[in-house]
Amino acid sequence: MLRYAGHDVVFQEFPDEVTLAVNLAGCPHRCPGCHSPWLRRDEGDELDEARLLALAESYRDAVTCVALMGGDADPQAVARLLTAVRERFGPRMHTGWYSGSDALPPGFRPEAFTYVKLGAWRAELGPLTSPATNQRLYRVTPRGLEDITPLMRRRPV
Numbered sequence: 001m002l003r004y005a006g007h008d009v010v011f012q013e014f015p016d017e018v019t020l021a022v023n024l025a026g027c028p029h030r031c032p033g034c035h036s037p038w039l040r041r042d043e044g045d046e047l048d049e050a051r052l053l054a055l056a057e058s059y060r061d062a063v064t065c066v067a068l069m070g071g072d073a074d075p076q077a078v079a080r081l082l083t084a085v086r087e088r089f090g091p092r093m094h095t096g097w098y099s100g101s102d103a104l105p106p107g108f109r110p111e112a113f114t115y116v117k118l119g120a121w122r123a124e125l126g127p128l129t130s131p132a133t134n135q136r137l138y139r140v141t142p143r144g145l146e147d148i149t150p151l152m153r154r155r156p157v
């Protein structure tokens with residue numbers, strides 16, 4: 001189960017996208033220097049398909065991408081919800097996932113995603129915009145995952 005922890009419209013998490021970013025609580029990771037410790041608490045209402053689609057519907061003309069930020073406690077639910085977004089809005093609405101894991105989960109379903117970010121938070125290496133970052137942003141293509149992290153480094157911080 002995924003738990004809703006708020007949402008924002010953001011402009012820099014994915015290249016050339018205006019994104020409805022839905023934050024998820026219950027993060028199972030314990031990165032030293034965590035930038036969002038409140039997201040580690042297992043609290044908040046369930047983010048089910050109906051709630052996510054209603055939220056996305058209210059932003060459908062304002063965003064080009066719907067993303068789930070977190071959700072590593074239930075990656076199957078992440079894929080299920082983003083598949084529902086794809087089915088509702090079609091190819092014009094891209095989908096993204098910010099995972100704090102270093103690897104894809106077992107049974108990863110690439111067809112649910114336009115973008116996937118992988119990598120734990122390591123403060124000394126910095127975020128995706130940092131040249132030293134350990135994190136990676138991938139675009140899902142028919143040929144597999146394309147590492148587009150360098151596109152983030154050209155963007156203003």
Ligand code: SF4
Pocket residue numbers: 027028029030031033034035036037039040099100120121
């Ligand atoms: S993945 Fe993010 S929210 Fe989770 S522990 Fe690491 S920095 Fe904190």
